[in-house]
Amino acid sequence: MNRHRGKVARFTACATVLTLFLGAGLASPTVAAATPTTPCTLGTPVTGDYDGDGAPDLEVTVWDNWIDNARFFASSKRTNQGDWLDIKAEHLIAADLNGDVCSDVVAISPQFSLNLVYGSPSGLDPATLTPVVLPQQAGITSPDRVIFDAVAQTYAGVAEVVVAGRIWRDADNRSEAPFVDVFALGPDGTPGLPQVIDAPPLVPDAASLEGWPSSMAADDGVVVIGNAEATVRGVARAGSVSVFGRDVFDPTKLDRQAVLSQNWPGMPGSSETGDHFGQAVAYRDGRLAIGIPYESTAGVTQSGRVQLATWVASENRLRVGKSFDQNTRGVPGSNEKKDRFGGVLTIARGLTGRGSYDVVVGTPTEGSGRIRYAGSVTVGSFTKAVYRTYTQDSPGVPGKPDRAPSEATADGDYFGYAVGTLPTSPTADTLVIGAPGETNGDCLTQGYVVRTDGKRLSSSTRWAYLAPPTKGCSFYDEDVFDGWGAAFAIGSQYLRELP
Numbered sequence: 001m002n003r004h005r006g007k008v009a010r011f012t013a014c015a016t017v018l019t020l021f022l023g024a025g026l027a028s029p030t031v032a033a034a035t036p037t038t039p040c041t042l043g044t045p046v047t048g049d050y051d052g053d054g055a056p057d058l059e060v061t062v063w064d065n066w067i068d069n070a071r072f073f074a075s076s077k078r079t080n081q082g083d084w085l086d087i088k089a090e091h092l093i094a095a096d097l098n099g100d101v102c103s104d105v106v107a108i109s110p111q112f113s114l115n116l117v118y119g120s121p122s123g124l125d126p127a128t129l130t131p132v133v134l135p136q137q138a139g140i141t142s143p144d145r146v147i148f149d150a151v152a153q154t155y156a157g158v159a160e161v162v163v164a165g166r167i168w169r170d171a172d173n174r175s176e177a178p179f180v181d182v183f184a185l186g187p188d189g190t191p192g193l194p195q196v197i198d199a200p201p202l203v204p205d206a207a208s209l210e211g212w213p214s215s216m217a218a219d220d221g222v223v224v225i226g227n228a229e230a231t232v233r234g235v236a237r238a239g240s241v242s243v244f245g246r247d248v249f250d251p252t253k254l255d256r257q258a259v260l261s262q263n264w265p266g267m268p269g270s271s272e273t274g275d276h277f278g279q280a281v282a283y284r285d286g287r288l289a290i291g292i293p294y295e296s297t298a299g300v301t302q303s304g305r306v307q308l309a310t311w312v313a314s315e316n317r318l319r320v321g322k323s324f325d326q327n328t329r330g331v332p333g334s335n336e337k338k339d340r341f342g343g344v345l346t347i348a349r350g351l352t353g354r355g356s357y358d359v360v361v362g363t364p365t366e367g368s369g370r371i372r373y374a375g376s377v378t379v380g381s382f383t384k385a386v387y388r389t390y391t392q393d394s395p396g397v398p399g400k401p402d403r404a405p406s407e408a409t410a411d412g413d414y415f416g417y418a419v420g421t422l423p424t425s426p427t428a429d430t431l432v433i434g435a436p437g438e439t440n441g442d443c444l445t446q447g448y449v450v451r452t453d454g455k456r457l458s459s460s461t462r463w464a465y466l467a468p469p470t471k472g473c474s475f476y477d478e479d480v481f482d483g484w485g486a487a488f489a490i491g492s493q494y495l496r497e498l499p
């Protein structure tokens with residue numbers, strides 16, 4: 001569907017120069033004036049700090065922007081004050097790709113294109129868009145295409161973009177040739193030729209192909225790829241998760257270390273038909289979270305489950321951690337049919353305790369009373385039995401669970417459809433939650449975003465509501481969009497598959 005209208009030039013040369021001057025001046029006047037070729041501040045890079053002022057910038061994705069197709073909104077103040085970015089992509093992943101301290105993004109359109117966009121003192125600069133060409137795309141012509149996802153990380157001082165994908169053959173209605181491409185970026189952040197890992201051993205049969213990849217995560221040289229459709233010992237769509245670490249002989253390269261499933265020694269449960277183990281994965285500082293949203297427990301169909309683990313990279317060894325669902329003692333709520341708990345996951349810090357590692361579970365498919373897909377978000381400590389669950393009914397959380405109007409394109413608010421983080425310090429994050437299905441008055445499916453106050457979650461947490469940045473939702477308004485809060489860019493995970 002092409003709903004898009006003519007383009008609006010948002011970035012005037014005058015505004016860009018002014019911001020550049022002010023941004024550089026505030027940050028480091030002497031350096032900026034003398035060496036304009038080193039525009040970003042000196043210091044420790046902060047993930048998602050595109051303008052290099054030392055604090056992360058908030059990026060919010062919308063499902064659709066009907067006026068000009070700009071789907072990313074960037075706010076250096078982490079509010080709803082900011083600019084729309086003219087970047088063609090489905091979602092963004094923040095990382096410093098060229099080592100200049102300003103954070104950059106990997107801009108991903110899973111069926112079409114992969115681009116790198118670099119930060120600058122005036123924020124992400126769409127003019128720096130640099131295509132990443134996958135070797136698998138050579139000779140592939142529409143309607144055949146390469147379907148992929150990607151992650152970015154820095155290992156041993158080298159920025160790396162890792163792409164997992166497969167070739168879709170439209171006439172045959174099937175996929176083939178699963179792969180992993182590892183692009184080590186040059187010092188200027190440009191991609192060269194990748195290390196190509198043929199993935200057939202990870203994708204045991206044709207039926208397993210369609211889930212490659214269902215989710216990806218990376219940190220500290222480790223890459224985790226979920227395949228929710230994987231056949232495990234003959235069990236269809238049970239799901240598996242591949243863990244890649246560094247090649248012992250050549251640490252610049254990735255090497256497969258393990259293929260995890262619910263049949264892994266010590267892992268609770270077992271691989272059953274349609275579990276979708278690995279539909280979502282999150283990985284940070286050796287902590288691994290795996291979603292099993294279609295797991296059925298005690299006769300409750302697709303109530304879902306989350307499995308935690310620690311990956312000891314130095315020994316290529318998995319330490320199985322706790323697993324929990326909504327019936328686990330201490331977890332608010334209960335397992336209900338088709339909750340699909342574990343469909344959206346990220347790992348945040350400092351939400352349940354000082355310096356804690358916490359798994360954030362978005363459950364947009366959770367009902368609230370008789371309201372379908374109102375959604376919930378559960379935050380659980382990685383190690384302690386501390387859990388908190390939020391809905392739009394929770395004290396302090398703005399809004400309320402709403403029944404979707406029949407004319408809306410979404411079936412509910414989908415609170416928890418997207419979760420993301422904003423680093424407030426190296427050991428504490430602000431949590432950001434999107435409910436892109438939210439209808440606001442006459443504006444159907446316009447969306448909703450809230451963030452926490454950057455402190456440990458408690459009964460006195462102050463939630464900031466970031467109203468959609470628009471005057472209304474008719475074509476006479478500046479921006480007309482659907483799904484404000486569909487994704488973020490830092491620690492960002494969102495529901496890949498609507499029910």
Ligand SMILES: [Ca+2]
Pocket residue numbers: 048049050051052053054055056057076
């Ligand atoms: Ca910033």
Ligand SMILES: [Ca+2]
Pocket residue numbers: 095096097098099100101102103104118119
């Ligand atoms: Ca950069």
Ligand SMILES: [Ca+2]
Pocket residue numbers: 326333334335336339366
């Ligand atoms: Ca429930």
Ligand SMILES: [Ca+2]
Pocket residue numbers: 392399400401402413438439
């Ligand atoms: Ca609502």
